[in-house]
Amino acid sequence: MNIRFLGHSAFLLQDGEHRLLLDPYITHNPKSPTTLEQALTWPLSAVLVSHAHGDHWGDALAFGKAGTPIIATAEIGGYAQKHGAAQAVGMNIGGTYRAPWGSVSLTPAWHSSSFPDGTYGGMPTGLVIELGGKRVYFAGDTCLFSDMRLIGDRGLDVAILPVGDHYTMGPEEAGRCLELLRPKVAIPMHFGTFPGLSGDPQVFAAAGQAQGVDVRVLHPGDTTEV
Numbered sequence: 001m002n003i004r005f006l007g008h009s010a011f012l013l014q015d016g017e018h019r020l021l022l023d024p025y026i027t028h029n030p031k032s033p034t035t036l037e038q039a040l041t042w043p044l045s046a047v048l049v050s051h052a053h054g055d056h057w058g059d060a061l062a063f064g065k066a067g068t069p070i071i072a073t074a075e076i077g078g079y080a081q082k083h084g085a086a087q088a089v090g091m092n093i094g095g096t097y098r099a100p101w102g103s104v105s106l107t108p109a110w111h112s113s114s115f116p117d118g119t120y121g122g123m124p125t126g127l128v129i130e131l132g133g134k135r136v137y138f139a140g141d142t143c144l145f146s147d148m149r150l151i152g153d154r155g156l157d158v159a160i161l162p163v164g165d166h167y168t169m170g171p172e173e174a175g176r177c178l179e180l181l182r183p184k185v186a187i188p189m190h191f192g193t194f195p196g197l198s199g200d201p202q203v204f205a206a207a208g209q210a211q212g213v214d215v216r217v218l219h220p221g222d223t224t225e226v
Contacts, residue, residue: 001132003158007031007220008193009056009141011160015132018045018101021068022127022138025058031193033221036062044068045101048129050140051113052076052121055193064088071097071104075122079115093125102130107151109142111168128154134226136160137181141190143169148180158226159183162190163204164197171199175207185214185226 004012007029011022021044026036036059047063049072050056057076064070064085070077077090091097096105105128113121127138134157141162159181162168168190169177178186186208188201201217208215216224 001134001136002223002225003136003160003187003218004223005187005189005218005220006033009050009162009189010058011138011189012042013129013131013136015101015134018131019043020045020101020129020131021047021063023048023050023056023058023140024060024063025055027059029055029058029193031220039063040066046071046099046104048072048104048127048138049076050109050127050138051111051124052079052115052119053113053141054116056141057115057121061085073106073113073122073125075113075120079119079121093123102132104129107137108145108147109140110145111141111143126151134158137183139177141168144173144177144180146180148177152181152183156181156183158185158187160187160189161204163188163199163201164191164193165199166196171201171204172207174199174204175211178208178211178213183213185216185224187216187218187224 013020070088074090080088107126109124111124113124129136136158163171205215
């Protein structure tokens, strides 16, 4: 499986046949290596959204209106359907959505969630994604919490964690998450996009490497294979 970093918390996961777009913040993302017009030409199986904040919900509605399923909480799914994304799927924490490409389960995340217009977006979530025989934990925006150990018990190939601080945990706290998650590979996100997101991903990398985790710090546009 290939993982392409699109800046901030946006990622494109590909297993050769299927493509999943995570937290599609493109148009107003100063770090995005692509444009929305380009991204709308990608053959996507689904768009997965961790929560409703504008820097994660991003351009999800544009993809939804183009016919790509949006998968997220019931509140996000309902909002997307109401605004023209007929294929949106609303679910909730603990639930799993299964599709020909694999599956996604929603986990807790400690954060908040509302749309740019103020509409409540339900609970924020993390995502456990099964694609191409790999299991990826995309934490969304969160802090460290002890139940990450239960997520790690599933056996993770990849953990993608925020490290920017101010709105999420920083690199030191994210490094402690790896003790609970125990992934083979870790990728930092949600850093450097704006002045407040000053967490250093190299600090996270050092913490992970001390635990024997393969930490890969990606620049926007970079792709890594797992």
